[in-house]
Amino acid sequence: MLSVYDPVIFSRLLTSLTLAFHIIFATIGVGVPVMIALAEWIGIKRNDPHYLLLARRWARGFTITVAVGVVTGTAIGLQLSLLWPKFMQVAGQSIALPLFMETFAFFFEAIFLGIYLYTWDRFKNRMTHFYLLIPVVIGSSASAFFITIVNAFMNAPQGFDVDALTGKIINVQPLVAMFNPATPTKVAHVLISAYLTSAFVLAGIAAISLLRGRKHVYYKKALKLTMVSALIFSIGTAIIGDLSGKYLAEYQPEKLAAAEWHFETTDQAPLVIGGILTENNEIKYGLKIPLALSILAHGSPNAEVIGINDLPKDEIPPLWIHYMFDLMAIIGVTLMLIALTYVVGQRLGKWNVHNKGLLRLIVLGGPLAMLAIEFGWIFAEVGRQPWILRGYMKTTDAATTSGHVDTMLLVFTILYIILAFTCVKVIRKMFKNYPAEEEIASRGGNV
């Protein structure tokens, strides 16, 4: 096969690769501080050393993921300019403000994380140490907030005009650009899904220990805290996901129509789950839920939903994003059910919630949640195609013209594989060499 070097394709691949890798660590970076804060707070309030140890051990593992998050974040920050110079030129004029604010959020987070990690036993009043974590929580969620605003702007750009003659950007209104129609749902969904995923990942770790036959109450407390949080976050994720659908129906109908394989504009539109598409765009083997798409899009079974056939043909994203949406939503419902089963079982008290079946499902929940994050992002980003800045700039016009992007793709692939491998190895070793029981014993109950 003859392949022609096309920097656009390689730039897309390299961007997706770096972001798909970064988002794993970014999600943990946003969610885990919240969980650490919860654990430390409960530990102090109830004077329960187990929760304090939980906070301490989570924080220790967190240092490793933060490091990888920071370096991959630095990579994406540089790569955006290296791979999409024309986009960044426009972005610099119009949406630089939240990017700039993000760096302050990073500073804030980094400074207090450094302090927090090294001051466990330095203050007489334990609450002082807890307060040092608050800026970390605010900083990491704020950085997700600001960067997601940039992404929202790419989906629903506003707050500037393009001079018809010179093509220059004029009349810039930074705040209008920041608070575009995509911002509320996007930011809320990204934040809460990060909390959900982190809760499930931590729950999975506790569940693994219980499955391995460790019976210490420490693990049960960890599981309870994480699963109750996960239930709350999963309900939130689904509600805000539903609102995101309404946003799409209003502002990016092509993304919603492509995701739902909705061809004809109709009211009382059904939602299709799964299935395959024949050559004539007929849906086979799909599960049809009557009226559900109208409800997702507009909150009413009789509402009209615009179909693919009534939208400009060259602005329809690839139809395979349908599967990305379905997988994300199915995982969302699954996670909610797992958490619900645990919490209800726990409340009723008659039933052993630490049975192998449920524990295994919880362990599975961590990777599933992370997959939902990946699917969700791929859906959102590919669903924006062919635009990089919807309505203003096409992806193909924004990419670098530089040679060697293919080589860079290869080099970064190798780099990320090595980083992922070492990261997992180091974290596993950290906890294997020093299990919680041992730490509880060595601290003699004083954590």
Add this chain to the structure above:
Amino acid sequence: MSYELLGITVLWIFLYGYLIVASIDFGAGFFSYYSEITGNKQLIQPMIERYLSPVWEVTNVFLIFFMVGLIGFFPDTAYYYGTSLLIPGSIAVILLAIRGSYYAFSTYGTKNNRFYLFLYGASGWLIPAALSTVLIISEGGFIKVINGEVQFQYMALFTSPYAWTVVGLALISVLYISSMFLTYYAYKAKDHKAFEIVRKYALAWSLPTIVASLLVFFSIRNHNVEHFERMVDLSWMFVISFLCFLVAVYFVWKRVKLGWAFVFVMFQFAFAFFGYGASHLPYILYPYINIHEHFTNETMAIALVTVFILGLLLLVPSLYLLMRLFLFDIKYVQGNKNS
């Protein structure tokens, strides 16, 4: 002061901040590995770790700040540098990635892994050299615009004596700045054995630093005469920089006033760095981008400056707290307080 001058000054201050804190950090990583192979490990590694652990992430943010701020204030830089820097930029990213992650792996995770220590020591030492390519390119002569497309002249870069002198200076000054700082830190920690070792490093790297600086100064003359002449106009700054150097080395030599010695090192680099920067103006990328024509729109400029001031209000007290807890807390520095 006009907004564009304010913008570039703020960015330059942060780049200077990065230069200092990153040099300390990267050089310390290098010495940490060096002490491992020369068998001085027990003497200086604990001290280095105590200083580095709480601050390395903050160091990285200085760089991000500069990068994002540059694109915010001067959006066209994204276009020119973005197109031309793919390879050098990616090399810097890879080095930063290795350095940051293996530092964490080795400090928080698998302790005493020699290979990890080597990776982060070596990669850190090379980062300033990789990043310095941006400054090298900014002098002009390495980019051509052909049919409206930016093209980078790799051969011109590799065969340029100017480029190599800058790389040399980057490699050497990292070790100089770092060892000067560690000398002060060891002294404060009352760690006499470590002090003797790092003091030797500091003195050993002082002369090469000056030689390398002079080489850069004169090789600019062949590369970009216009810039060289503006530097000569500002020569008083470089003279003061040299005097600061003499004072700093004298103090270290005499083992007195070591805190001041490091302050003078900071002055030495401040005068040289701002002298270089001021004479570089109005160009950001000679001759394509200058601060007047390629500044962002006024609304964005005001918004960025406002956010910057608000950000500083948040940042300065936090940084102060960090320094108070770790740098100026005698008990912590001496290793009597640990996590």
